[in-house]
Amino acid sequence: MGRTRRRSRRRTLDARRARTAYLMLLPAIAFFVLFTYLPIGNLLTTSAHSGPRADEFTGLGNYTRAFTDPAVRHAFGITVLFAVATTVGALVLGLALALLLNRPLRGRVVFRALLLVPYLTSVAIVGLLWRNILDPELGVLNRLLAALDLPTQQWLITHPLATIIGVMLWQHTGYAMVLFLAGLQGIPEVYHEAATVDGAGPARRFRHVTLPLLAPTTLFVSIISVITGLQAFGQAYIITDGGPAAATDLYVFHVFNVAFEARDFGYSSALSFLLVVVILAFTVVQLRYGRRGEVRY
Amino acid sequence: MTRIGRVLAYVTLLAASAVTVLPLLYMVSLSLQTEAESLAGEPVLVPETPMWGNFVELFERAPFANFIVNSLVVTCGITLSHLLFDPLVGYVFAKFRFPFRDTLFVAVIATMAIPFFVKMIPLYVMMSNLGWLDTYQGLITPFLMDAFGIFLMRQFIQPIPDELIDAARVDGCSELGIYWRVVLPQVKPALAVLGVFTFVFQWNEFLWPLVATSTEGMRTIPVGLTLFSQEYFTIWNLTAAGAVLLFLPTALIFLASQRFFVRGITLTGMK
Numbered sequence: 001m002g003r004t005r006r007r008s009r010r011r012t013l014d015a016r017r018a019r020t021a022y023l024m025l026l027p028a029i030a031f032f033v034l035f036t037y038l039p040i041g042n043l044l045t046t047s048a049h050s051g052p053r054a055d056e057f058t059g060l061g062n063y064t065r066a067f068t069d070p071a072v073r074h075a076f077g078i079t080v081l082f083a084v085a086t087t088v089g090a091l092v093l094g095l096a097l098a099l100l101l102n103r104p105l106r107g108r109v110v111f112r113a114l115l116l117v118p119y120l121t122s123v124a125i126v127g128l129l130w131r132n133i134l135d136p137e138l139g140v141l142n143r144l145l146a147a148l149d150l151p152t153q154q155w156l157i158t159h160p161l162a163t164i165i166g167v168m169l170w171q172h173t174g175y176a177m178v179l180f181l182a183g184l185q186g187i188p189e190v191y192h193e194a195a196t197v198d199g200a201g202p203a204r205r206f207r208h209v210t211l212p213l214l215a216p217t218t219l220f221v222s223i224i225s226v227i228t229g230l231q232a233f234g235q236a237y238i239i240t241d242g243g244p245a246a247a248t249d250l251y252v253f254h255v256f257n258v259a260f261e262a263r264d265f266g267y268s269s270a271l272s273f274l275l276v277v278v279i280l281a282f283t284v285v286q287l288r289y290g291r292r293g294e295v296r297y
Numbered sequence: 298m299t300r301i302g303r304v305l306a307y308v309t310l311l312a313a314s315a316v317t318v319l320p321l322l323y324m325v326s327l328s329l330q331t332e333a334e335s336l337a338g339e340p341v342l343v344p345e346t347p348m349w350g351n352f353v354e355l356f357e358r359a360p361f362a363n364f365i366v367n368s369l370v371v372t373c374g375i376t377l378s379h380l381l382f383d384p385l386v387g388y389v390f391a392k393f394r395f396p397f398r399d400t401l402f403v404a405v406i407a408t409m410a411i412p413f414f415v416k417m418i419p420l421y422v423m424m425s426n427l428g429w430l431d432t433y434q435g436l437i438t439p440f441l442m443d444a445f446g447i448f449l450m451r452q453f454i455q456p457i458p459d460e461l462i463d464a465a466r467v468d469g470c471s472e473l474g475i476y477w478r479v480v481l482p483q484v485k486p487a488l489a490v491l492g493v494f495t496f497v498f499q500w501n502e503f504l505w506p507l508v509a510t511s512t513e514g515m516r517t518i519p520v521g522l523t524l525f526s527q528e529y530f531t532i533w534n535l536t537a538a539g540a541v542l543l544f545l546p547t548a549l550i551f552l553a554s555q556r557f558f559v560r561g562i563t564l565t566g567m568k
Contacts, residue, residue, distance in 0.1 A: 014394070017394070017395070018393070018394075020393070020472045021389050021393035021395040021398075022395065024385055024386075024388075024389050024473075024476075025386060025389050025401065027442075028382060028385075028386040028447070029401070031382075031441055031442050032404065032405055032408055032442070035416070035438065035439050035441070036408045036416065037404075038419075038423075039415075039416040039419035039420055039423065040411065040415065040416070042419040042423070043415065043416070043418065043419045046418070046419065100306045100309060100310055101310070103303075103306060105303070105306060105307070105310075109555070111310045111314060112559070113551070113555050114317060114318050115310075115313060115317055116551075116558075116559070117317055117318060117321060117548075117551070118321070120497060120501075120544075120547045120548065120551050121501070121544055121547070122500070122502075122503060122518075122519045122543055123501070123503050123519070124503055124518075124519035124520070124522055124523045124540070124543065125324070125519075125540045125543055125544055127523070128522070128526055128536055128537075129320055129321070129324050129537075130320070132533050132536075132537070133320060138336050138533070140323060140327075140340045143338065143339065144340050147339040147340070170316070170320075174317070175562060178559055178562045178563065179562065179563060179565075182563040224565075231412050231413075231414055233503070233504055234503050252414050259418050259421075260508070265418055265422065268418055269418050269419070272414065272417070272418060273415070275412075275414075275415070276411070276412065276415050279412060280410065283410075
């Protein structure tokens, strides 16, 4: 008798606490429904329509159009190249700098800060600054080269994609470096000591101790970097305007123009959705292959 | 470490730091140059007479005061909202038991996989229907909360002993009172990380303010500055002055709290 009463009291208490929980969650539920799930539903609906008001139903028409659109294929190709190149670059440079900073050097914190500074800047600053530096006629780099009697450059015209890859690396390498540094500091010293005792030199210790133990960090940095690279927009919008001759027509920049210049919301919605699918596919593949490289000692 | 190794390490780090910092120093220099100095001849790093007037002229040529106010309102609004809601939601997921809790948590966390630009077009249409384009609410509401912030706060709140929370409850503290007086004080360092990180990223945000504003008076600094430079293509000393203004708050925050910022980056690696 007493026990059932206690149990029912407990039940009402649980119910009251559940109600409190729901009340406190209400703003969050409303937010994620209204600003994430509803927009994605709308995106899918819009992507099945065409016309200036996106009100003519075309089914999968926009998607089939995307697969045969040479401009989209070109934009997609250079964007994958951009994402892969910036990822490989950030992995190599970030790890190299982290290895240097992981040594007992004076001023490590200062160097870490200086190397991270570009990551704090807005893409607006990055874009305007590098457009100025690299400008063939008025840019400071060519004025400097001319003053030193060295040949001048026209990289924004001769190697536009490689140039914005470099600018992207300038901004994002510090982020990879900080993550690698944290990863390196998480490797217990005993593994290196044990390998040294077993007669492994620095190169073999790096190959067989450091790299395998860093695998989770490497995996994470490469996933984030690919995702960031596939979504790059400001570099094309600010520095190159997608040119010359669409050489830097990055995918999101292309979609932006289809939506807000051509005002084709149906087609641009389909293009947006396709990139999400690609991003998820990249992530799944990286997770699958990356996990293989992980070890536990 | 050998002597040569040490020297090589320093030389490499110095060279790499020069690559990251010199362009930004040049930007500061450029902001203080005369138009002639900024355009031709041998480049100057230290202008003969610093042109502080560039900063005045910038405000005369473009509504820069508006840009600054807009950036402050939007960034502070979003940061405060994150600081208010992310820990609250994280607390509920960490410390309450209720039906569908795990389903709801997964539904929140899953939004991390959705990049912002995917929502760009539908949000634009939605804001346009609401009449919220070119308004503060249009700039702020899409960023009111953040799944990663919620996840992070849940991780930090979970280790708080339940006894502490129950004791406050027995003492007659209200549920919001418990959150405010018991839970939040325990996670102050995590809040600092969340605040610093959110501020810096929202301050720099480019795509959404570009899409969601159309009149000059509503632009934030990154967008206003970019469009200004497109209009006055070669007035680089003034563009640089605007870039310095845009960079100043993040640089100061970074100087004051490098530790929090670096911690924030390594926490993103926890995902």
